[in-house]
Amino acid sequence: MALATATIDFCALRANLARVKSLAPDSQVMAVLKANAYGHGLVPIAQQLADADAFAVARIEEALALRTGGITKPIVLLEGFFKASDIEIMLANNFQTVVHDEYQLEALEQAQLAGAIKVWLKVDTGMHRLGINPESINTFYRRLKDCPYVQDEVNLMTHFACADDNQDAYNEAQLQLFQTLVADKPEPLCLANSAAIINYPQSHGDWVRPGLMMYGVSPVKNTFSAQLQLTPVMTLSSEVIAVRPVRQGEPVGYGGHWRADKDTYLAVVAIGYGDGYPRHAQNGTPVLINAQRYPLVGRVSMDMITVDIGPDPSAVAVGDEAIMWGRELAIEEIAACADTIAYELLCNITPRVSYQYIASS
Structure with a gap:
């Protein structure tokens, strides 16, 4: 054996993905692979997740590494793109992008593309990190729907700030706000990260995006993985x-x-x-x-x-x-x-x- 060694168990990984599917049987799964698949190895992990419906990363460099590694599934850029020149790269590699601010929206409207890009519109319901203000959702939504370089279906998403604590009332407030904002928009919804998949079944929506739990680690406050039927990878x-x-x-x-x-x-x-x-x-x-x-x-x-x-x-x-x-x-x-x-x-x-x-x- 080499000295410091990280042994990665593919069977445990697939078992954890199956656990996600059992908890959210009516949702598609976007497996989160950012930060080198949470330290587990980006491409090797992706290659083992045939049952995931899509992958998510934080940066376009991570997405390109997946494509270079032979991964053909849909890939979502959770932070979106940072400069307008990335848009052509996204189209060429069939990347999907989150839109969370005016700069990104304007860049898409001003692009000259040979095709259309899949967009996930992120709404800030209380995390106050990325996402458009709730008051702006109708404007952003309509402009995206009107943009010729955006695919017709615009997925809608948000992010919980306190989902690891199932006693925190802020989670319910975020959920209710999001549901109110999207009530008149017949689009696929994505709210639940790992903690919400476990603690808030009512938030599962059309898509869930497991990260930490897929690697067999508890995303829930004061809880170990074994209590959640997860296996460390x-x-x-x-x-x-x-x-x-x-x-x-x-x-x-x-x-x-x-x-x-x-x-x-x-x-x-x-x-x-x-x-x-x-x-x-x-x-x-x-x-x-x-x-x-x-x-x-x-x-x-x-x-x-x-x-x-x-x-x-x-x-x-x-x-x-x-x-x-x-x-x-x-x-x-x-x-x-x-x-x-x-x-x-x-x-x-x-x-x-x-x-x-x-x-x-």
């Missing part, structure tokens, strides 16, 4: 490269951040923030070695972490696999120990980590 692991004694009172790592309260042994694992393991992981963050949980101690270094394995040095040997997160050790727990979110951990995997793709684990 990635296992991040490395190897023990040293086992060494530490005496009571001796400091470990940069700044002497941790001192042994008794004589013990440490396992040194070849992974660190240079691989994407979170530098701010706290003392006590679990690491799994030989099916046993051991606490991380000392500061995370660029290339190494140290793990307290206790008084028995024979419990762990050089060459043993150490699991940072995966099916047996929830990434949601590691994220909490690092005061971050699972999204960031997945997206922070660095290029020096080796990827291993398997059919099942």
Whole structure:
């Protein structure tokens, strides 16, 4: 095994997509592949999602990489295009675009194209990030319908700000506003991200767009993947490269951040923030070695972490696999120990980590 390795389980990926379909059986699925498929590998993941109806990315470069990789399914640019020269590229590659501001609308109206582009009109119902103001929907909608370079069907979409919390009344307010705005517009609707797919079935609409849940990670507040019948797709692991004694009172790592309260042994694992393991992981963050949980101690270094394995040095040997997160050790727990979110951990995997793709684990 290479040292830092991300093992990607294709069977788990497809099972999670099936779970999405079981939760939203009447909706088409737009699988979200932005940020290198949430750190899992853009093209390899897309190639395994034959049952998805479309793919979504954030940037046109990601969409082009999918086409270069042989992906022919519809691809939606969730942030739309950033300059007018992208429009010809979108048409040539059969990309679909979100429109969320006046610049994009005007660029489409002023284009000189040999065909028409599929458009998703995004309305800001409360996220206050991207999207047209609710008061502008009728104007934007009519101008898009009148534009000769926009396909006749204009899909309508919005984005929830708090869908991970099913107790937050803001979700219902956004849903009601969107439903009011689109009531007289007979177009396909798309509202639900991963959290809304689980927490708000009434928001499923014609399309759902799963991201995090498709990779087997919980998008719901204070919930682990197993509770949602999701299977982690990635296992991040490395190897023990040293086992060494530490005496009571001796400091470990940069700044002497941790001192042994008794004589013990440490396992040194070849992974660190240079691989994407979170530098701010706290003392006590679990690491799994030989099916046993051991606490991380000392500061995370660029290339190494140290793990307290206790008084028995024979419990762990050089060459043993150490699991940072995966099916047996929830990434949601590691994220909490690092005061971050699972999204960031997945997206922070660095290029020096080796990827291993398997059919099942």
